[in-house]
Each structure stands twice: as C-alpha cells, then as structure tokens.
Amino acid sequence: MDPRHRGRVTHFVSWCWAYTLDDFVSAIGTWASQQSLETKEVFLWVCFFCNNQYRILESDTKTGSENLKTVFESHLEKAGRMLILLDSFEQPTYITRAWCIFETYVCIDNNFPMTIILPERAEDMFRQKMETSGGLTALRQELDA
Numbered sequence: 001m002d003p004r005h006r007g008r009v010t011h012f013v014s015w016c017w018a019y020t021l022d023d024f025v026s027a028i029g030t031w032a033s034q035q036s037l038e039t040k041e042v043f044l045w046v047c048f049f050c051n052n053q054y055r056i057l058e059s060d061t062k063t064g065s066e067n068l069k070t071v072f073e074s075h076l077e078k079a080g081r082m083l084i085l086l087d088s089f090e091q092p093t094y095i096t097r098a099w100c101i102f103e104t105y106v107c108i109d110n111n112f113p114m115t116i117i118l119p120e121r122a123e124d125m126f127r128q129k130m131e132t133s134g135g136l137t138a139l140r141q142e143l144d145a
Contacts, residue, residue, distance in 0.1 A: 005041040012079035014103040016093045017048065021083070026119035027085045044083075045075050062133045073106060082114040084108045090142050 015024065076082065084104060086092040094100045107114050113123055118126065129135045 009079045010043050012045045012076045012082045014082050016097055017094055019067035019087050023087050023119040027117045030120050031117040041059045045079055052123050083110050084116045086118055
C-alpha cells in the first residue's frame with residue numbers, strides 16, 4: 001500500500017463477512033461523516049485484509065487457527081477501540097456469529113471504548129421507527145430480544 005495511505009491503527013472494525021460491500025462502506029462513511037473525522041487520520045484494522053479466516057477453511061488445515069485469539073487481541077489492543085458494524089438494528093446478523101460476540105466480549109473485558117455503527121439505510125429505518133407512534137417501546141422490545 002502506498003505510504004500515504006498507511007498509519008498506526010486507530011480503530012478495530014468488528015463486522016460479519018456476510019455483509020455487503022455497500023453496507024460496509026456506507027456504515028464507515030456515515031460514521032466518519034457524523035463524527036466529523038479527518039479521514040486521512042483514521043486507520044482501520046479490518047480482518048478481511050489481514051486475517052483471512054476462509055483461507056484456513058479452504059486449505060482444510062488448522063494451520064494458523066490456534067493463534068487467532070492471540071492475533072485478534074493484539075490487533076484490538078493496538079487500536080484501543082472498536083467499531084461494531086451492524087447491518088441492522090433489528091435482528092442484526094452480528095449477534096448470530098460466535099466470533100463477533102467473542103470480539104465484543106474481549107473489548108468489554110479490556111475496557112476498550114466501542115461504537116456501534118450502521119449503514120445509512122439502517123439508520124434511516126431506525127429514525128423512521130422512532131418517529132412512529134410507539135417507536136421507543138418497539139425499539140426496546142427489539143433490543144431486549
């Protein structure tokens with residue numbers, strides 16, 4: 001990667017590989033815009049580029065799998081904070097994935113700050129739900145579920 005686009009990691013991104021590229025880009029872009037971040041100063045650690053879990057499955061070996069926890073924890077520690085990317089606030093795919101729950105647990109256990117981010121379409125749905133009669137009650141029921 002061109003040195004202009006490299007820097008010390010500022011955020012660890014916890015997400016599901018099942019997400020669409022559109023949702024991934026939208027969530028990161030929406031978050032950066034809402035936070036008024038200078039994007040040239042934000043460096044994300046994303047497992048897709050560094051820790052290809054599918055390669056372990058495809059090679060039908062366990063090579064590299066025994067140290068995934070250690071590798072994950074060291075990258076999260078370097079970032080010191082986590083972005084949790086949900087595809088939806090209603091029944092997010094994220095909470096159905098054991099590894100995602102594990103990442104969240106480690107973040108909480110280490111007292112690292114975390115921020116939940118959503119793609120723009122999911123934020124729009126959230127706003128619409130909140131603007132309807134009984135929206136807050138319905139949201140509480142969704143979160144409880």
